[in-house]
Amino acid sequence: MEIKRKGEQTVVQDPEQYFTGKVTIIGQFSREAPSRVTGAIVHFEPGARTAWHTHPLGQTLIVTEGVGWTQVEDEEKLEFHAGDIMLCPADKKHWHGATPHEAMTHVAIQETLDGKNVTWMEKVTDEEYLGAGGAK
Template identity: 40%
Template sequence: MKILMITAIASMALLTISCMENKSENKSTEFQAIFPKGEKGPAEHFTGAAFNTPLVADDSIYNTVIGNVYFEPGARSNWHTHPSGQILIITDGVGYYQEKGQLRRTMKKGDLIKCPPNVLHWHGASPDTGVQQMYILPKTEKGIVTWLQKVRDEEYNSSN
């Protein structure tokens, strides 16, 4: 009887530990949003759902725009340029970034992307995972963005 009771207690302890490990594993894969989801971006500039939250509005003192964009899985921007470049800070998820004529790059939490001035590029989420990114647009007196054509599915899905 004593052995049966010890076995039952040991089994319960192992089950509890296993459940706690699974819970912590699940927690680490949850999307951790820093900012509110924001307003859905216009369909003429995005494929899929992308949500923008402005953080720092343009003004004559800083001449910088800072915001946050959340791309749902599969969502992406159109090809576009920024007169003074753009800095992206990936705060969660997995996504893609590509400059025209270059290979598509995977970006993930903790990555920092510097897109040079007037370089044609796009960015967005991977097919299975959303991505959240802060964007910084400096020297806004030169302009903010020039939106161009949509990223074709073949471009989005191509890893070369």
């Protein structure tokens, strides 16, 4: 058994390349092969969000605090709350983050495929973030 103590975990603040707004990533982890599981705890301040991205084998988000939004490209934007679990589909372009007025924290769990667990794309614009979503 291995325990990654809270005080020893890496904390990453505001990685601008992949996020908009104030974001804190805590406790990034990856399991040794043959496992493919990776994850982290991600906290989004109000208005913060990911860039558009995909996961080759999908992603599971366990929302531990607050209220957030998520959207798959060309689909309706959805709201989620603390206690919700989101199952992001494999290879679907999407984003997620806090709402404009409330912070949100989730545990993100995904698997790697051929050494990659995410493909980052362009940032979500304010118009996309604040809009209703759906067909373009």
